[in-house]
Amino acid sequence: MALIFTALIATPLERPAEMRSVSESARGIDWSNLPPLERFQARDGTWLGFRHYAPKGTATDRGAIFIHGSSGSSGTVNHALTAAIAAHGVETWALDARGHGASGTRGDIGYVGQLEDDLVDFVAHVRKSAPDLPLTLVGHSAGGGFSLRVAATPIMQDLFVRTVLVAPYLGYDAPTNKPHSGGWANADIPRFLGLAALRKLGIDCCAQLPVLAFAVPANSERIxxxxxxxxxxxxxxxxxxxxxxxxxxxxxTIFGGAEDEMMISDKYAETVQAIKPSVDVKVIEGVNHMGMVTNPKAVNAIAEDVATRGSGQS
Structure with a gap:
């Protein structure tokens, strides 16, 4: 037990060096049409942030809820994609997952499963103004991994007609990952293993300790x-x-970028379809990880997919 607790504190979590391909992805994005931040109240009383994109042009009578990637929020570079989805006639909501942006305590939640509870509460909030709109869940990177988690949960399957995963992080053991996500993430392995050992012993403590750091720029904590x-x-x-x-x-449907520096996109199809052959996989040439939510080629392809493909298509 003493060794486990030593592991929890002995090795400090180190933030990796700034990843330029991520930091520079904000260049050229039109922020003039970023919707204002709104809030709704989750079941625990916490006010969580989101942005609402009204559909433009010819409405498709479809809706989408977007989940950002690790470290991000509804007001970061994925705005290029969410705005494009709305421009294709899809009413779109971008959520600040708890622990990010304007939702709760940065970098932490109250318990494992709280993010699912928050999403159920958010859909209930959306249903106040759009009671019958078919909803597609769209998630990028870690948000794509969470969206897969949601799609596999029975209570969630009735909330969405379809799921679109954009450059998803499928988990630490997936063959689609590059080591340390290509330099984006650094884990405190001794601390992680120590906490896992405590849980196996029936001791659920210290889960608020940081175990994963991202290659964000210095002094970027405000965003x-x-x-x-x-x-x-x-x-x-x-x-x-x-x-x-x-x-x-x-x-x-899974979208990947052929030049993704964090994921190995050409392994998505073989990895996923070996388990679930019906999953559709599309790889977009010439696009990297953040380009999947900022590059016009990828953004337009994903937005058109969300706007045109029905719940009966795989």
Missing amino acids: LTPTYSDRLMRNFATHGYRLDLPAVTHPM
Whole structure:
């Protein structure tokens, strides 16, 4: 027990060096049409942030809820994609997942499973103004992993007609990952293993400790979330892609970028379709990880997919 507790504190979590491909992805984005931040109240009384994009042009009578990637929020570079989805006639909501942006304590949540509870509460809030709108869940990177987790959960499957995963992080054991996510993330392995050992002993403590750090720029904490606690890291992810994929009952599409510096996109199809052959996988040439939510080529392809493909398509 003493060795376990020593592991929790002995090795400090180190933030990796800034990842330029992520930091520079904000260049050229039109922020003039970023919707104002709104808030709704979750079941625990916490006010969580989101942005609402009204559909433009010819309305499709479809809706989408977007989940950002690790460290991000509804007001970061994924705005290029959410705005494009709305421009294709899809009413779109971008959520600040708890622990990010304007939602709760940065880098932490109260318990594993709270993010699912928040999403149920958010859909209930959306239903006040759009009671019958078919909703597609769209998630990028770690938000894509969380969206897979959601798609495999029985209570969630009735909330969404379809799921779209954009450059998803499928879990630590997925063959689609590059080591340390290509330099984006650094984990405190001794602390993580120590906390896991405590849970196996029936001791659920210290899950608020940070275990994962991201390669965000210095002094960016006002906008980005630099670290995740153990419980946020475990919740904002899949249960394990081998566990989640067989439980998915609604249509699912995965988009990857051929030049992704964090994921190995050409392995998505073989990895996922070996378990769930019905999952559609598309790889976009010439696009890197953040380009999947900022590059016009990728943004338009994903937005058109969300706007035109129905719940009956896989």
